Amino acid sequence: MSSNTDNDVELLQVWLEDMTKNLQQYKEPILDEEVVKVLKIACDTFKQDVHVFVSSIEILEEYIRRKDKNYDEILILATSIFISSKFTGEQIDLKAKYIVKFLHRLTNVEYNFREVVAAEVDILRILDGSLPMSTIVDDINTIIELHVREIRLKANIRPLSLEIVQLLYICRKTWFHELKNIYSQNEESFLVLKFLIGCRLYLPVVILITCLHLTNYKYILDIGSIINDMTNLTKIHHDHLRVCAGIMINLVKSNSN
Structure with missing residues (x-):
């Protein structure tokens, strides 16, 4: 028991040292409160936890910083959650069909599976596949x-x-x-x-x-x-x-x- 505890503490110390040494780039927030609230409603609707909520914001803001032309804001917002659910949080990965239904309910516009997948590919391309693995x-x-x-x-x-x-x-x-x-x-x-x-x-x-x-x-x-x-x-x-x-x-x- 003591050995396991010592190992846990050692692993935490390694993580802590990494957190201390690696400074992040200074970035100011981009998203307005109303947009973040919509994202929070979406996460709650999809029953996603706070990990997904936070990483979705990080993905969405970084996409906006790098994107140099117009894009479908609500589609990119929902797809950011779609991507985040795949690698973080404790819930089951979202299915694209749920994103499509949510978008239709929110905008009354008919989206389809291909549009969600295309948005996912665009986000990953713009971010060079670099996603926040921890939050x-x-x-x-x-x-x-x-x-x-x-x-x-x-x-x-x-x-x-x-x-x-x-x-x-x-x-x-x-x-x-x-x-x-x-x-x-x-x-x-x-x-x-x-x-x-x-x-x-x-x-x-x-x-x-x-x-x-x-x-x-x-x-x-x-x-x-x-x-x-x-x-x-x-x-x-x-x-x-x-x-x-x-x-x-x-x-x-x-x-x-």
């Missing part, structure tokens, strides 16, 4: 498994973490704009923002801190100590973590009224 959901799970298991929070904060992830993706332009305003005072501070957004651990850790503040754990745990631990883990100063967590907490509260 912020996997990163959050890693943080929880590796750093929170000792205080027995895993079962309690994971559902809330996933709810926050969905809200953050729906309202991504809102909080990103607020964060960008804070870090756009000069060129040096904007470079800090680019680093933070590029760090895979930044948002998962901020979401963890947000969860702790939004639960009764804030009364029984030393959150300051946990933030210091997260600072040591991420090499991100605690002030940056607190600033973003403050934005997230306000966002959650404003959307729960």
